[in-house]
Amino acid sequence: MIEPLGDLTSAQTQVALVVLAGLAALLVVGLDTTWRIARSVVTIAHEGGHALVAIASGRQLTRILLHSDTSGVTVSKGRPTGPGMVATAFAGYATPPLLGLGAAALVAGDAVPTMLGLAIMVLLGTLVLIRNVFGVASVVLTGAVVTVVIAYGSPTTQYFFACFVTWFLIVGGLRTVVEVQRKRARRSSPTSDADQIQALTGVPAGIVVAIFGLIGVISLILAGNLLLSWPPLT
Template sequence: MEIIDRWWQAVLAGFGGTEPLVLAPWPVLGLLALCVLLTVPRATWRIFGLYVTFVHELGHAFAALLTGRFVHGLKIRLDHSGELVSSGKPGFSAVFSGFWGYPAPAVVGLGLVASTYFGHASAALSIGALVLLGSLVFLRNWAGIAVALCSALAAQLLVLYTPVRAMGWVVLGLGLMLLVGSVRDLFKVIGVHTRRRELVSSSDAYILATRSWLPAWFWLMGFTVAVGGSVVLSGWMLAAMLA
């Protein structure tokens, strides 16, 4: 079909590279305001937060695959909770895959910001479109499939129809939104351990504590370092791109 051929050619063209972004202060402030508007208010977070949860669960899935675990599937629920089912040897692989949930949106956000800094925004968009499309094989519930389909469709449309000059801005915006979303989720999981203890059994930090000899606060610190480091590095690159 012609549309599939156009899409594939657009994906391949994305690996040709783009010019690094040179930013002016006011457009960056406007972009940051838009990112906050989409990620902080509860009404918009109900929608965009599902994408952040999707990236969170994909972080678990890819970390599991990297350590030789078999991924049976993942679920995403409309209340922003998720579940990955994988099997393999207990110990390091289970702990490693369990850790890379909350840091995943921040690390991906850092990668997207870095791609605009180094002039590879179009490649990042193409890779993201392929990853989101491929991730559909992991989904095992209807809500998760709907979230994945919407995310994958949005990524494919961005690859097809984003003008070359706007590519860097689109990728930068996506990266910043994931970074803000990751910080919001980090505060949420810390709040579960400090104020909403009745929900602590569903926390990744609590689950990691049961799989290792390290306490939950250690894993919360690990999440904080990974997310905070991604935000700081992204901020440094954003400042370096300012004209």
């Protein structure tokens, strides 16, 4: 449970932590200096989404690469067209906000330890598939941060961190959608996920990007509603 801070009640403490975590996430995502460092975490979620859906759709996953410029590549073998390939391409930008929404549901259900434990499991699963040194270092460092919070953080610290991760995945995911659209406008990203989906389905890439953005916005609204609910969901 959440520890009261000073004279605050549990409900007030919850709201204060949720808001502070959201402001911290906005700061990290909004500042280019911190975003260049933290963006790798969103890339891990992005590429992990590609990988999970590729496996679920029957494709053979070959490798995941995470680069120092915070970009990433997931390579899988299978039919070059069809629903499986479309779903795999679509999963990247959809995964970070959906993971954030799932994290919000666990936090709202008073299951912060479960949420943090699942984060470690997801990172371990991704680590097995990484095939370059920078990618391994990024996943290990992220996992180390989560492990330290689990091992040494008080319940209040863990709650704040869980809320931060929730906001960060959603807001960070939205920023990557904005970034890919800007690159597309400059014609510097002709092989983006949205363009691949356009080639596979005929749906205009601009509409695909808009759908990515809509998923992020809806996830943000729902996550906010979950995190600010009181008492915690059962």
